[in-house]
Amino acid sequence: MYKTDTWQQKVKLFLIILGPILVTQLGMYAMNFFDTVMSGNAGAEDLAGVAIGSSLWVPIFTGINGIMLALSPIVAQLTGADQKQDVPSAVRQGVYLSTLLAILVLIIGFFVLDPILNLMKLESEVRSIAKDYLIALSTGIIPLFIYNGLRSFIDALGATRVTMVIxxxxxxxxxxxxxxxxxxxxxxxxxxxxxxxxxTSMTYWVTLLFTVMIIIRVRPFSTYAIFKVFERPSIQAWWNQLKIGVPIGIAIFFEVSIFSAVTILMSTYSTNTIAAHQAAINFASFLYMIPLSIAMALTIAVGFEAGGNRRDHAKQYSYLGIGIAVLLSILCGIAIYAFDGPVARLYNDQTEVIEMTKHFLFYAIFFQLSDAFGAPIQGALRGYKDVNITLLMAFVSYWVIGLPSGYLMATYTFLGPAGYWMGLITGLAVGAITLFIRLIYVQKNASSTVNATKSQ
Structure with missing residues (x-):
C-alpha cells in the first residue's frame, strides 16, 4: 500500500490489490467447486452428501476465518501508522490463536456431528457420505486456519499477488x-x-507448506522474521484480535450459515432437489467470490487510509469498490441467464436435476446483485474497525427477516423450495440497505472527528 492523491491513482492501486485477491478467492473456492462438480459426476447421492457436509462445514469455517481476517486491518493500520515493529508479534499471536480455534472446532465436532446428522431426514447413504466427508476434511482444519492467518498478514502488506501464486x-x-x-x-x-x-484436506497441508516457505525466504515477509522468534502466547494480544475478529466472524457466519440452513431445511425434499439446490448455490457462491474479494481489498485500502487519518481518501475507496462490485454483478447476472443450461450440466447429467438447477439459478441472479452492495460495504466498515453494529444488522437481516420469510414462502406458497431462495434475496437486500446507512454514518462521524482534531 502507498498513498494516492487522484482518482486515477486510486483506481490503479485498487485494481492492483484486487486482481490477485480475486484470483486467490476464486482459486480457493474452486476447491469446493471441483469437490462438488466431481462428486456430482460420481452420483446424485455423493453430490447430496457433499452438499450436506459442506452446509455444516462452510459456515463454521467462514465464521472462524472471520477472526483471522481481523489481522488484515490490524496489520494495515500498523503499517499505515509507521509502526511496523509491532507487526511480527501480532502475526505470531494470530497463528497461536488460529491453532487454538482449530483444535476447539475439532473437539466440538467430535461430540456434535452425529447428533446433528441424526436430526436431519436424510437417506442413509447420503448421511453416511456427509459424515465421512466431514471426518476426512477435519484432518486439514489446523493447517487451513493457520494459512488464513498468515494470508491476512501477506495481504495487509499489499502483496496480494503472493497469495494468488500460492x-x-x-x-x-x-x-x-x-x-x-x-x-x-x-x-x-x-x-x-x-x-x-x-x-481437500491434503490440499490444505500443501497450501500451508507453500505459505510458510514464502514467508521465510521471500522479501519483504522475511524481514519481519515471523518464525525466528516464538514469544509466549499473549491473552491480551488474543483479546485485541478477538474484539475485532469475533464480530467479523459472527457477521460472516450469519450471512453464510443462512445458505447452509436453507440446504439443511431442504433435506425434507428429494435427493434430486438437494442435489439441484447444491449445484445452483455452489455456482452462485463461486460468483460471490467477486464481491467478497472486493470487500477484502477495501478492508486493506480503507484500513491503510483510516490508520493514517486520511478519511476523505478512505471514503473515496469505499465508493470505488462498491461501484466496481455492482458493475461486475450485472455482468455475472447476464452470464447466468444466458448460460444456465451449460452450468447446470456441469454438475449432473440427470434431466430432472438439470431442470431444477436452472430454475434455482434464475433466483441466484437477484441475490448476487444484493451481495454486490452488501459485501463491499462490510469490507469498508472493517477497514474502519467498525464491526459491532454490522454484526447486529447481519443477524436481523438474515435470520430475523431472510430465513423466516423463506420458510413461509416455501411452505405456504406455490414457490415450494424456490421460496427459500426468495427469502435469501429478501435478507440480502435488507442487509445491503442497512449496511449502506451505517457506512454513511461512520464516514460522517470519522470526518467530524478529524475536523475537530485539526481545529484544536
Missing amino acids: TLLSLPFNIVFNYIFIFGKFGLPAYGGVGAGIA
Whole structure:
C-alpha cells in the first residue's frame, strides 16, 4: 500500500490489490467447486452428501476465518501508522490463536456431528457420505486456519499477488487429489464424495507448506522474521484480535450459515432437489467470490487510509469498490441467464436435476446483485474497525427477516423450495440497505472527528 492523491491513482492501486485477491478467492473456492462438480459426476447421492457436509462445514469455517481476517486491518493500520515493529508479534499471536480455534472446532465436532446428522431426514447413504466427508476434511482444519492467518498478514502488506501464486500452485493438487480419491485411481478404492474431503484436506497441508516457505525466504515477509522468534502466547494480544475478529466472524457466519440452513431445511425434499439446490448455490457462491474479494481489498485500502487519518481518501475507496462490485454483478447476472443450461450440466447429467438447477439459478441472479452492495460495504466498515453494529444488522437481516420469510414462502406458497431462495434475496437486500446507512454514518462521524482534531 502507498498513498494516492487522484482518482486515477486510486483506481490503479485498487485494481492492483484486487486482481490477485480475486484470483486467490476464486482459486480457493474452486476447491469446493471441483469437490462438488466431481462428486456430482460420481452420483446424485455423493453430490447430496457433499452438499450436506459442506452446509455444516462452510459456515463454521467462514465464521472462524472471520477472526483471522481481523489481522488484515490490524496489520494495515500498523503499517499505515509507521509502526511496523509491532507487526511480527501480532502475526505470531494470530497463528497461536488460529491453532487454538482449530483444535476447539475439532473437539466440538467430535461430540456434535452425529447428533446433528441424526436430526436431519436424510437417506442413509447420503448421511453416511456427509459424515465421512466431514471426518476426512477435519484432518486439514489446523493447517487451513493457520494459512488464513498468515494470508491476512501477506495481504495487509499489499502483496496480494503472493497469495494468488500460492493458490494457483495449490489448486492443481486439489484437482489431482480429487481425481485419485473420488474415482479410485492408481490402485486406490473409489471413495466418491468422501474422496473430496480427503483431497481437500491434503490440499490444505500443501497450501500451508507453500505459505510458510514464502514467508521465510521471500522479501519483504522475511524481514519481519515471523518464525525466528516464538514469544509466549499473549491473552491480551488474543483479546485485541478477538474484539475485532469475533464480530467479523459472527457477521460472516450469519450471512453464510443462512445458505447452509436453507440446504439443511431442504433435506425434507428429494435427493434430486438437494442435489439441484447444491449445484445452483455452489455456482452462485463461486460468483460471490467477486464481491467478497472486493470487500477484502477495501478492508486493506480503507484500513491503510483510516490508520493514517486520511478519511476523505478512505471514503473515496469505499465508493470505488462498491461501484466496481455492482458493475461486475450485472455482468455475472447476464452470464447466468444466458448460460444456465451449460452450468447446470456441469454438475449432473440427470434431466430432472438439470431442470431444477436452472430454475434455482434464475433466483441466484437477484441475490448476487444484493451481495454486490452488501459485501463491499462490510469490507469498508472493517477497514474502519467498525464491526459491532454490522454484526447486529447481519443477524436481523438474515435470520430475523431472510430465513423466516423463506420458510413461509416455501411452505405456504406455490414457490415450494424456490421460496427459500426468495427469502435469501429478501435478507440480502435488507442487509445491503442497512449496511449502506451505517457506512454513511461512520464516514460522517470519522470526518467530524478529524475536523475537530485539526481545529484544536
